Amino acid sequence: MEYFIGLMSGTSMDGIDAAVCAFDDSLPEPRFQGVQAHAAGHYPAPLRERLLTLQRTVPQLSLRELAELDRDVARAFADAAGAALAAAGLPPGAIRAVGSHGQTVFHDPAGTCGSIQLGNPSLVAQRLGITTVADFRRADVAAGGQGAPLVPAFHHALFARADRPRVALNLGGIANITLLPGADASDVSGFDTGPANGLMDEWAERQLGRAYDEDGRFAASGRLHPELLEALLGDPYFAAPPPKSTGRGDFHLDWLRHRYPGLDGLAPADVQRTLCELTARTVADAIRRHGPRTQEVLACGGGTRNPLLMERLRALLAPMALGTTAGAGLDPQHVEAAAFAWLAMRTMRGLPGNLPAVTGAERPVILGGIYRA
The missing domain is CATH 3.30.420.40 (ATPase, nucleotide binding domain)
Structure with missing residues (x-):
């Protein structure tokens, strides 16, 4: 050993x-x-x-x-x-x-x-x-x-199954997915889907003075703002084909204001709720577009601790099953x-x-x- x-x-x-x-x-x-x-x-x-x-x-x-x-x-x-x-x-x-x-x-x-x-x-x-x-x-x-992303090779080694198409989803500062349609490593693909905790954390820190939105409570107290969501979804990154990767240098508060100049006129909790929806939508859209045969999504990373984000992902991905990597034997934080x-x-x-x-x-x-x- x-x-x-x-x-x-x-x-x-x-x-x-x-x-x-x-x-x-x-x-x-x-x-x-x-x-x-x-x-x-x-x-x-x-x-x-x-x-x-x-x-x-x-x-x-x-x-x-x-x-x-x-x-x-x-x-x-x-x-x-x-x-x-x-x-x-x-x-x-x-x-x-x-x-x-x-x-x-x-x-x-x-x-x-x-x-x-x-x-x-x-x-x-x-x-x-x-x-x-x-x-x-x-x-x-x-x-x-x-x-x-570099972690997909590890995802394949641990989570790929010949009889069950899966996606490994990492919800870190940025969200990324690994498509595991079978056991063959040559079939693996993956990419960064866009912002996850990083953008939500930055907004929460600015509004609440805390490093993150604990248990997604700030977002849950707000209402989805459709116009803001559509403006953010219009960023070209989301429609760009893979391979692609991104970081917080691309998705930050200045980006948010650039995409929606009227941001400061919105209720802060509504913005947080919409940022949560942005992550869920861009992840779900990417999985449906690039892994339509997926039966199970295994999530890991800090975003698994956000009940609202997981709830929205579960609703948008259905009938795909959404769980965490704990179900496959590895703690999602590890x-x-x-x-x-x-x-x-x-x-x-x-x-x-x-x-x-x-x-x-x-x-x-x-x-x-x-x-x-």
């Missing part, structure tokens, strides 16, 4: 997930055996705000400030990994490698061929005393891909961290980690760089 730690903080930046994962010794590809321990880390409030600012605006920062952010994110990631390691009761020497996604602060594969994640992997490796795999996205971008443990395992074994049909890359490539402790 081999152990890897996966580290992930998504575009919502609501926490750092660390998962200690076990893999068997199957050849040529070890099989995922489950999460042995999990820990949730958090950015200090000033650091989180600085990182969010990088996503929301065109940043003006010095090289010193960039280096400081790179260092501070790495420290936070290493602390989360250390907590997971302690929870597992394992020494550092028992871990083959850490897969550290880092914190995405820039993603523009089409315009600049770039995707930047902060979190100095050499510092993570040295603080933990464990070899660290990081910088997963740029190899795919260099091969002509979007560099995202999926993305476990995916980067799985990707680190593949890198250390010299196996490709991307799916060209998903990212648009010219070929399968080994992802990430290896940083020795």
Whole structure:
């Protein structure tokens, strides 16, 4: 048995997930055996705000400030990994490698061929005393891909069934889907559908002074605004064909005001309710358009904790069944961290980690760089 730690903080930046994962010794590809321990880390409030600012605006920062952010994110990631390691009761020497996604602060594969994640992997490796795999996205971008989404390969390994067409749905800061029509990896496809928690969180923080809309109560107190919804659905991204990926640099409050200049004249709760509907509609439309044979949708990510969002998805997707990945054996809050443990395992074994049909890359490539402790 081999152990890897996966580290992930998504575009919502609501926490750092660390998962200690076990893999068997199957050849040529070890099989995922489950999460042995999990820990949730958090950015200090000033650091989180600085990182969010990088996503929301065109940043003006010095090289010193960039280096400081790179260092501070790495420290936070290493602390989360250390907590997971302690929870597992394992020494550092028992871990083959850490897969550290880092914190995405820039993603523009089409315009600049770039995707930047902060979190100095050499510092993570040295603080933990464990070899660290990081910088997963740029190899795919260099091969002509979007560099995202990368988790569909893991979704296929865990959730694909020959007799039951499925979709794996991640409701993070951005929503993305993996279409799993059968057991054959060549049939897998996936892409980012648009905003999820990130845009709702930003509006809730502006209106309530809290980082997110707990249990979707703010949205549930409002009414759907049809004109606002139609204006937002008119963004060209939603109709664009895959492969495609996006981020909070595309969907933020300035985007919201650009699409609907009369925003400030609406009741804040009505806006939140409409943003929730936007996520549900764009996800459901994407699944119906690209996976019409789907029988079951397995959701994961922070959005599964929003009862209103899940209720709307269930209504819009019917008669497809909507559940969470817990029904398939993996806690919905652990999926993305476990995916980067799985990707680190593949890198250390010299196996490709991307799916060209998903990212648009010219070929399968080994992802990430290896940083020795």
